[in-house]
Amino acid sequence: MRFTQSERLVFTGDSVTASGRDREDPMSLGEGYVRMIAEALPASATVVNTGLDGNRARDLEARWTADVLGLAPSVVTVLIGINDTWRRYDRGLLSPVPEFEACLDRLLTGTLAPAPGERRGAPRLFVMTPFLLPVGPGQQTWYEDLAPRTEAVVRTATAHGATVVRTDLALSRAAGVHGAAALAPDGVHPSPLGHRVIAEAWLAAAEAAGTDGAAGIGQDRE
Template identity: 60%
Template sequence: MHIKNDDTLLFIGDSITDAGRDRTDSASLGTGYVREIARTLRDRADRGPGPRVINKGINGNRVYDLETRWTTDVIDHRPTVVTVKIGINDTWRRYDRGLLSPVDVFEACLDRLLADTARELSARLVVITPFLLPAGPDQESWFDDLSPRTDAVLRAARNNGAQVVRADLVVTRAARDREPAELAPDGVHPSRLGHRLIADAWLAAVGSAAPGPRR
């Protein structure tokens, strides 16, 4: 997949994508990986401003929240490349609020969103996996829920020919040489360095791979 200057890139997800964007300003990209990707693509552009980039992340979202706003926040913008990062809140809410998101239901919802997008837009799809760098012993148990959920994300991506960015592997590898808090102080939300690592992983994966087959 090669990004062109006339592409419209839309990113949607939870707070990691949101990254403090100003929702009253449609051009606001927040301070996270989306802004880093946009800045790099702009710097690489031979002429002009580079591709249009839209950030539709909203903090706290689970996959079902994405579904309720998918038409207005994704389809109506007619993007040519759609990147989805979702899943950590579907796990987190189980442990802090007792709010369950069964993995099979989660997977079916994500699969439906990807399939509908490919059908409606013929858009190229990118999925970023959720990740966790436990900030304390209480978060270690989250992997009981997150690991099968990550597998579900990978299956939904594969079923719909989506390019996968393995944020879970990227941050875990980086944590071998750094304190996890340097990458995600609370285990979930990336630091500036963590966001840069995700951005670099997206740029490496999306910039060098051809789109896979779609159903």
């Protein structure tokens, strides 16, 4: 698929996606991986960021119709899950993996279902895996919750024919070179280098999936 003027790519999720976007400006892309991807795509493609700080899967579901489907996207990318894990350890708020998986399944199923009277095809789905780069005391134990949640993301995305972007693996490999703190100082929120790794993982997955028209990061937009 070549990105053209008619393409609308919507990225959504939590603060990793939002990355400081101005919520009063619907075209604000934030300063993270979404902006980097937009800068690497042909200028004719429209990119929208609806990430929202602190979101868990249930929060994202509550605004999915307005913040994703209502934008008539041709490509939808979702990154969610780390807050479902984090809130267990810092606030005691549980998000059982089966419930999380069922929620993600509903989101993807609803996205692929044609709207009444809608003639355009279903959006292409990209699902990014949540990640953690332990740097703080006790963060290593979060994998007890995050590992099965990541498996659920991959399983659900695959079942819906989505392109899976293994951000967790890309960041883990990069951490072996640069160190975890250089990529995510608090283990969760990426640095500019961490965001670049995420953007490159998305672009590589898009190319592998046949979505040509994506230039490399740092190249001029067409």
